[in-house]
Amino acid sequence: MECTISTMGCNASAHYSKHKYNETAIKATVLIQRWYRCKRAQLEVRRRYSLTIFQSIEYADEQEQTQLSNFFTFMLEHCVHRGEVARTSTGSDVSPGTDSYVIKYEKIDVPDSYRGPRLSFPLDISHAKTLLNALKDRQLLHARYVLQLLCETRRVLKEKPNITHVSVSYFKEITICGDLHGNLDDLLLVFHKNGLPSENNPYVFNGDFVDRGKNSMEILIILFVFLLIYPNDFHLNRGNHEDYILNMKYGFAKEVLKKYKDHGKTILHHLQDIFSWLPLATIVNNKVLIVHGGISDTTDLDSLNLLERNKLKTLMKTRKLETDKKNQEEHSELTEKERKQVLDILWSDPNKQHGCTPNQRRGGGCYFGPDTTDQLLKRYNLKMLIRSHEFKPDGYDLTHNGKVITIFSASNYYEAGSNRGAYIRMNPDLVPHFIQYQVCACTDKKKNWERVKTIEQSALQNLQERIFVHKRKLMDTFAKCDCKNTGRISISDWAAVMESVLQLKLPWRMLRSRLVKTDPDGKVDYMSCFCYMDTARPMHQVQPTLVETLCKYRRDLQMIFNVLDEDRSGLISPNEFRKMWKIFSSYLGIHSHDEAVDKLAQSIDFNKDGNIDFSEFLEAFHVVHQLENKAA
Structure with a gap:
């Protein structure tokens, strides 16, 4: 009888341990599934808002x-x-x-x-x-x-x-x-x-x-x-x-x-x-x-x-x-x-x-x-x-x-x-x-999170460039919301300003953490949205508004150059650059000092013949940042 009881006790203990193990395994599985789905959902959100950024900028470009x-x-x-x-x-x-x-x-x-x-x-x-x-x-x-x-x-x-x-x-x-x-x-x-x-x-x-x-x-x-x-x-x-x-x-x-x-x-x-x-x-x-x-x-x-x-x-x-x-x-x-x-x-x-x-x-x-x-x-x-x-x-x-x-x-x-x-x-x-x-020569070796990260970074870079070329208008509009000149505004005001100036119809509140710094009290440091980009090359003494304009209209400048470049060399001299800029600025009604244009021309790395590849020059402005921050 004792033997029977003892045997029964061992069987019950083994069954209980096995039950506890299965329950723990199930909980762990459920936890892993929840984590995996959460991460997949987060990646999908990042992918979707990145594509929305790309498309909004593309349509805004066509609108012009x-x-x-x-x-x-x-x-x-x-x-x-x-x-x-x-x-x-x-x-x-x-x-x-x-x-x-x-x-x-x-x-x-x-x-x-x-x-x-x-x-x-x-x-x-x-x-x-x-x-x-x-x-x-x-x-x-x-x-x-x-x-x-x-x-x-x-x-x-x-x-x-x-x-x-x-x-x-x-x-x-x-x-x-x-x-x-x-x-x-x-x-x-x-x-x-x-x-x-x-x-x-x-x-x-x-x-x-x-x-x-x-x-x-x-x-x-x-x-x-x-x-x-x-x-x-x-x-x-x-x-x-x-x-x-x-x-x-x-x-x-x-x-x-x-x-x-x-x-x-x-x-x-x-x-x-x-x-x-x-x-x-x-x-x-x-x-x-x-x-x-x-x-x-x-x-x-x-x-x-x-x-x-x-x-x-x-x-x-x-x-x-x-x-x-x-x-x-x-x-x-x-x-x-x-x-x-x-x-x-x-x-x-x-x-x-x-x-x-x-x-x-x-x-x-x-x-x-x-x-x-x-x-x-x-x-x-x-x-x-x-x-x-x-x-x-x-x-x-x-x-x-x-x-x-x-x-x-x-x-x-x-x-x-x-x-x-x-x-x-x-x-x-x-x-x-x-x-x-999908042509996968560049993506087949990357994991999903790596592909999403690449897409997101590229989209944000394009968006930050768009923000930069509208910097002056954004700053003026931010200032109207910041009556006490604190450099801080509410999240609602920041999102409203971004949309009113850029008109991209983007989820600005969702993008806030990727674009600006926020104080513990929830206020947005609106100047920080101009601080996330690196300057392609240092040009500390060039008029900032001139660089912003050049960045904004670089495609239009390329159009002028394609017509002027009769020998198809792709090269431009400092004098030709000054002449082209004056024609372009007269069309836009831009009033820039000759000294500022000269400084911009002097900042360019010309070759031994005194010319520069114009396409490479314009590409240098594809990723830009406010010059004051760079100098600091």
Whole structure:
């Protein structure tokens, strides 16, 4: 009996210990899960607000398009010799409306030393494959072949209607790609995953092929080659960045001029004309409308199909140059109503609210609601609208009850790891199948928290730069809230000032800990929001407002320089810098002392010939800080 009891006691003790161990393990597991989910949630919050910062700054930059276009006209009037204005504005000495430029490429010799890809026309798929491999290895196609390709592309595009109609079958599904923005690796990855274009594998590329990325020219070359090989099965829509004024600001013009120093202006001239010949929309099986941006409550597909699209070289409104009056009389532009039709489909964004309102955030197009979508789809007996134009973290997004699809094909758009790209496969059922991807050469070795940290740091750096270039206005507005001049204001006042001046619609309270210092009593040291950035190079004696202005308008200064740099050297002398600054400051109405400009010029590290690489000089101001703090 004792033995039995003793044995029972041992069994009960073992069972109790095992129960306690299981309970402890479960509690530990639950605790680990909670910690892991909390950390994942925190990382996701940081990632989302970082992407919001990027997008808000991008849209605020686009909002300045009116100032940009007026400045471009001013630049041409004052920076270029009067007799060369019209020629420089198009980048060539021939008119795109004539065929005189067609023989231009024939005069260019390809030296025997050239080891890049060679093209012979008419092109076939073997040329395309050779070209893809060469461009993948970062070889440069010779200007002679580029110009011939552009001439042939223009000829094909001129035959296409404003709205292209395509059909698909179960043996011929169509692939729809969104913005690429110069990211060649994304295009190559799409072709690798989805197959090269062919008669049985048609594609639609929905605009914004260029700007921001480093390989816009290579993307255009590939797209134009496949367009020539498969003109009935390879389709291109125009995006809002297929516009020569935007190209001057967002990098494409600079890229072309750098890669093709001798023939860059001629290439840009032809591309300006080709962009104007790109179709405006594509309709699949008479049911799916594909446009780059969106629609408005006045969108009329019948009117769009009839307008002379090639007359719209740019959607940016510019003042007419005196030297352009004669050309204007010979080639009348589109009416304002026709221009708005194109503006709406290239610049608009969908909105959750009903109605159609001006797109103040971008500065062009409109916000269109689900009711606007329903009206247009019903009017033309369509099933859905596919558009691009807008960054999406997952590469795609569905709105308006699935009737509006956004497709964005540039992965790592803002920063490595910031987003996936995607494209659509569609069969006759017209049910979209989304394929996501991400070029991971720079991110596959990083952990998730490391990728988020990189994105966050880059976003905050961009935001801090934006804060810096508005420093004077911010300080004046802060001072109005700080009546006793304590240097401290409430969190509410700080957030209100940041939004009123920067107008970025950001969660300022959430960002407070990343941007400013806060006292124990909850007051914000508002001057500390200018203290988080390092100066690229010391310039203690340069007028601070001058540096702020240079930082704010560095892209516009780059536009001036691209026109002035006739020898394509990329170099600028101190005297040329002073002259350019005076022209620029006269446009903005900036009153800076000559001594301040001289000190700024003297602070630049010129080479032994007394010149400086202007692009490197501007990059030096990409991350800046108030000079007083640096001196201290």
